[in-house]
Amino acid sequence: MSARGMASRAAMSGGGGSAFPVAVVVLGILAVWYVAAVALNSAWALDQAGRDGVTLSARELVADTWSQERPRLPAPHQVAVELWNTTVAMPVTSKRSLIYHAWITLSATLAGFVLGTGLGILLAVGIVHDRTTNASVMPWVIASQTVPILAIAPMIIVVLASVGVAGLLPKALISMYLSFFPVVVGMVKGFRSPETMLLDQMRTWNASPAQTFWKLRWPAALPYLFASLKVAVAASLVGAIIGELPTGAVAGLGARMLTGSYYGQTVQIWSALMMASILAATLVGLIGLAERLTARAMGGRA
Incomplete structure (x- = not known):
């Protein structure tokens, strides 16, 4: 392999090596965030289900804690959707932007x-x-x-x-x-x-x-x-x-x-x-x- 090819390969591997730890940290933060959303929002979901006489399965409980209108801790995708709706999908001159x-x-x-x-x-x-x-x-x-x-x-x-x-x-x-x-x-x-x-x-x-x-x-x-x-x-x-x-x-x-x-x-x-x-x-x-x-x-x- 030529010297130029080796240098290019080293640069690419160096860039990937620096991006990988960042990606791992971001994924770790998102995972902890989602778990915390379930833990903090589950009490309200269980209380509502109890009042309605409904028993939530684990999957239904998780889905409910990630989709509440006024959660204690919103899930990352809820924040991302709100960011999109109030930036890209909203006129810049709007008071809600x-x-x-x-x-x-x-x-x-x-x-x-x-x-x-x-x-x-x-x-x-x-x-x-x-x-x-x-x-x-x-x-x-x-x-x-x-x-x-x-x-x-x-x-x-x-x-x-x-x-x-x-x-x-x-x-x-x-x-x-x-x-x-x-x-x-x-x-x-x-x-x-x-x-x-x-x-x-x-x-x-x-x-x-x-x-x-x-x-x-x-x-x-x-x-x-x-x-x-x-x-x-x-x-x-x-x-x-x-x-x-x-x-x-x-x-x-x-x-x-x-x-x-x-x-x-x-x-x-x-x-x-x-x-x-x-x-x-x-x-x-x-x-x-x-x-x-x-x-x-x-x-x-x-």
Whole structure:
């Protein structure tokens, strides 16, 4: 076999090898999910059958637990059908479309993510370059994350509403609150990652602090930046959803979950959760793509 054929075969086998464990994990999660649906929904099915004087066989019990209108835990196929009906089979402009609600949440997520990333980088620059900032700001940055977001979110919304600020900005600020912390921690680590020998070399070349920052510290911090951004964007999405809960919002994934909880529509709640997961995975994937493109542009291994 030629070298090219061997390389192609190795690449194909490598791709299949990486996909197989993922498939096994997904199938395992689905199996556990289906079993849990039977366990949690069987009590209601047996109670209804007892009232009707009917004895359910094992097969009938399983079928009933996987098809209830308001189950305690919906089966995976029920969530998949609801996702299909509220995305592909529903006009995007409809208030029942999950794409419509996802866009409302995404707008707050991206606004908070941009604000949190900018704030995190600025704080990291100050912490690394100024000892006073390091001693005074860093403890407060860490302490800020000890306060539960569920306690802060209503306060932010009420205070801003009292001065006439509502809509996107309060949710964006809550998202920023959650997303700036991983950026601060990651970038401080990244800016401090260059070895002392390299910093001494820059001093030998009489480089200014700005030149040292842009030519040495910033390139060294890029891997830490992208790793932090992946965590920050997921946290920002969580913040946007939490920001929708105490406001009585009528649009957004958080509002969709809240409405489902009011009326016991667990399938609606789970479909909104799955949509949020898909949205988070997409955002993290886009950051990963930007990371690979940046590495390739800088001559690294993409």
